[in-house]
Amino acid sequence: MRIVDIREQTAPIASAIANAYIDFSKMTCSVVAVVTDVVRDGKPVVGYGFNSNGRYGQGALIRERFRPRLLEADPMALIDATGENLDPHKIWAAMMRNEKPGGHGERSVAVGTIDMAVWDAVAKIAGKPLFRLLAERYGTGAADPRVFVYAAGGYYYPGKGLEQLTAEMRGYLDRGYTVVKMKIGGAPLADDLKRIEAVLSILGPGQRLAVDANGRFDLETAVAYAKALKPYDLFWYEEAGDPLDYALQAALAAHYPNAMATGENLFSMQDARNLIRYGGMRPDRDWLQFDCALSYGLVEYLRTIEMLKENGWSPTRCIPHGGHQMSLNIAAGLGLGGNESYPDLFQPYGGFPDGVKVVDGHITMPELPGIGFEGKADLIKAMRAVAE
Ligand SMILES: O=C([O-])CC(=O)C(=O)O
Numbered sequence: 001m002r003i004v005d006i007r008e009q010t011a012p013i014a015s016a017i018a019n020a021y022i023d024f025s026k027m028t029c030s031v032v033a034v035v036t037d038v039v040r041d042g043k044p045v046v047g048y049g050f051n052s053n054g055r056y057g058q059g060a061l062i063r064e065r066f067r068p069r070l071l072e073a074d075p076m077a078l079i080d081a082t083g084e085n086l087d088p089h090k091i092w093a094a095m096m097r098n099e100k101p102g103g104h105g106e107r108s109v110a111v112g113t114i115d116m117a118v119w120d121a122v123a124k125i126a127g128k129p130l131f132r133l134l135a136e137r138y139g140t141g142a143a144d145p146r147v148f149v150y151a152a153g154g155y156y157y158p159g160k161g162l163e164q165l166t167a168e169m170r171g172y173l174d175r176g177y178t179v180v181k182m183k184i185g186g187a188p189l190a191d192d193l194k195r196i197e198a199v200l201s202i203l204g205p206g207q208r209l210a211v212d213a214n215g216r217f218d219l220e221t222a223v224a225y226a227k228a229l230k231p232y233d234l235f236w237y238e239e240a241g242d243p244l245d246y247a248l249q250a251a252l253a254a255h256y257p258n259a260m261a262t263g264e265n266l267f268s269m270q271d272a273r274n275l276i277r278y279g280g281m282r283p284d285r286d287w288l289q290f291d292c293a294l295s296y297g298l299v300e301y302l303r304t305i306e307m308l309k310e311n312g313w314s315p316t317r318c319i320p321h322g323g324h325q326m327s328l329n330i331a332a333g334l335g336l337g338g339n340e341s342y343p344d345l346f347q348p349y350g351g352f353p354d355g356v357k358v359v360d361g362h363i364t365m366p367e368l369p370g371i372g373f374e375g376k377a378d379l380i381k382a383m384r385a386v387a388e
């Protein structure tokens with residue numbers, strides 16, 4: 001068996017929203033199809049991936065480095081010991097041949113996107129949902145198909161006032177979410193506090209709010225927000241400062257006893273390890289948001305989980321960024337704390353298979369082979385267009 005082709009296309013996921021750092025008016029993502037010669041149900045197995053959101057399409061890197069390395073490799077060097085399936089770890093090593101250490105963001109998104117498609121193919125060849133395969137291979141054996149999800153939104157948008165913001169959040173609560181997230185840092189502190197109070201005013205008992213500054217603040221501003229946010233008992237205070245400023249993150253903990261979250265812009269096990277070593281994150285309350293699609297894929301994420309365990313962190317403290325079905329599978333298979341969801345954004349790429357409903361802040365994974373993209377009609381249509 002072998003990989004016969006890797007196809008890629010850059011697709012728009014643009015919208016008029018903005019966080020404290022960027023707008024999404026020109027946002028794109030790469031969609032990748034890994035075509036194999038394995039036949040299931042009379043058709044060749046094709047694995048699909050895409051690069052989450054927030055980083056642009058990766059076509060040049062895929063075409064110039066990673067696709068040729070895999071297609072030029074000895075097919076026998078990319079399969080597992082049974083000889084009947086691909087080996088994602090060997091494929092990862094083949095992609096990373098002749099790549100220096102460090103500087104991970106330069107290529108981690110391209111590798112993570114192909115890695116997603118490889119795992120989709122592997123689970124389809126095995127004939128089972130990826131979350132079940134992961135639980136068997138790397139977890140306790142038993143998957144938990146019920147996954148906590150929270151609704152991310154609350155972006156800045158031209159002309160968006162408190163009324164629109166609360167209507168948006170009410171929509172998420174009506175759809176079954178219990179935790180909602182909104183952006184901060186794109187307006188002065190006093191205005192953001194009004195926005196926060198407006199959203200808090202519509203939350204019922206047990207419902208919570210997370211806020212996300214998208215790395216906008218220097219230490220002084222981060223501390224000013226921390227002091228103002230403390231009384232609200234938020235679900236978390238996310239990415240206050242630059243994602244690589246571990247000293248800022250560590251200093252902030254002295255001013256903010258409640259939960260903080262970060263990690264969506266850390267793109268390797270080594271960067272995640274530096275956060276754990278130097279960022280003052282607290283394993284009893286804080287949250288880690290590494291997104292495998294942006295950070296070298298699940299092969300690397302498995303290394304990150306090992307690193308976390310060695311440092312006294314439970315995988316239940318991980319709630320990945322990105323709102324994609326790949327992280328839902330990892331959460332269900334390996335016992336993460338949950339996953340992000342963007343109910344109204346980044347379509348058709350984000351979200352759940354059709355018919356999956358959020359109930360009491362949780363979804364239940366359907367039993368679809370692979371990652372489950374075939375269960376989402378608009379998404380699989382876009383993906384199949386890349387393969388054909
Ligand atoms: O606005 C973005 O770039 C997305 C983001 O931070 C998140 O989902 O936490």
Ligand SMILES: [Mg+2]
Binds near residue numbers: 212214238264
């Ligand atoms: Mg964020």
